[in-house]
Amino acid sequence: MKKTLLILVLTVLGAVASFAQVKLTQTDKTIRVEINGKLFTEYFFKDVPRPYCYPLLGPEELPMTRNWPMKNPPGEDHDHPHHRSLWYGYGDVNGMDFWAEEKVWHKIVHDKFLKVKSGDDFGAIKSRNKWTANNGTIVCTDERTLRIYNRPDNERMFDFEITLFAPKDKPVRFGDTKEGAMATRVAESMRLTHGKKPGDGHIVQDTGLRDAACWGKRASWTDYYGPVNGKTVGIAIFDHPKNPNFPCHWHARDYGLFAANPFGSRGYEGKSAPEGGMTIPAGKSLTFRYRFYLHEGDEKTAKVAEHFAEWAKR
Helix, strand or coil, rough: HHHHHHHHHHHHHHHHHHHHHHEECCCCCEEEEECEEEEEEEEEEECCCCCEEEEECCHHHHHHHEECCCCCCCCCCHHHHHHHHHHHHEEEEEEEECCCCCCCCCEEEEEEEEEEEEEECCCEEEEEEEEEECCCCCEEEEEEEEEEEECCCCCCEEEEEEEEEEECCCCCEECCCEEEEEEECCHHHHHCCCCCCCCEEEEEECCCCHHHHHHHCCCCCEEEEEEECCCEEEEEECCCCCCCCCCCEECCCCCCCCEECCCCCCCHCCCCCCCCCCCECCEEEEEEEEEEEEEECCCCCHHHHHHHHHCCCC
């Protein structure tokens, strides 16, 4: 009897352990990310202009990024087709545009996975990618790691780390432009404005600036929050204090674009500002770290400042 009971307990505990985790499942074109059995996002890496994550499901599985151009639901604007939910790209790499898709554009091509690992506390996706010009030339490469944490249902949290490598024989210049870099496009209902009409969303930065005043300003973190299906939720992006050019500028638009940009300066402040951009010497690299915190309520309810302070100490 005792042996049977022990086996039953161990079976139940094993089932709980296997369920309570961040589970990564790779397919031909995506990696599906589930937290405690619930979809969080999918990492799209094949046959795409650049890798991206879609959807991004926050508290109570609410969709927190725009659906278009991945899907075509009614009521969503069809502007900026390169705004694919959550992505990394830049508009001036040796003079080439790895941000937009409307013009003659270049691709960030998935090369290989270095790690795809599920876990009870977190899951990790590490990949290598080639920034490839439309003539086939590899301009630079990157290694990026997404670390997705097992958090309570009322929040989601993940880290995005990217190291940019210059080729061994030549430097790479990330020029001064507003178009970049660590980016997301929030759900339509979260927007600050809808055309000329005010929306129900808000933007706030650690400096105290709010809404339209946040665009192009430097800040340690920025939070974009608003209603989704009647519930207020937000996405906060943290810029790590050890990142080059910290604190970065923020390409935070009233129509829903929301990006951390460590390279732009004149792109935001005008021609009188010091020249921005960074050059990676031949054979060298630059590393950037960001944290995404998806939360309920506004920045005060979610204690965004406290979460940033805790993360920044690490």
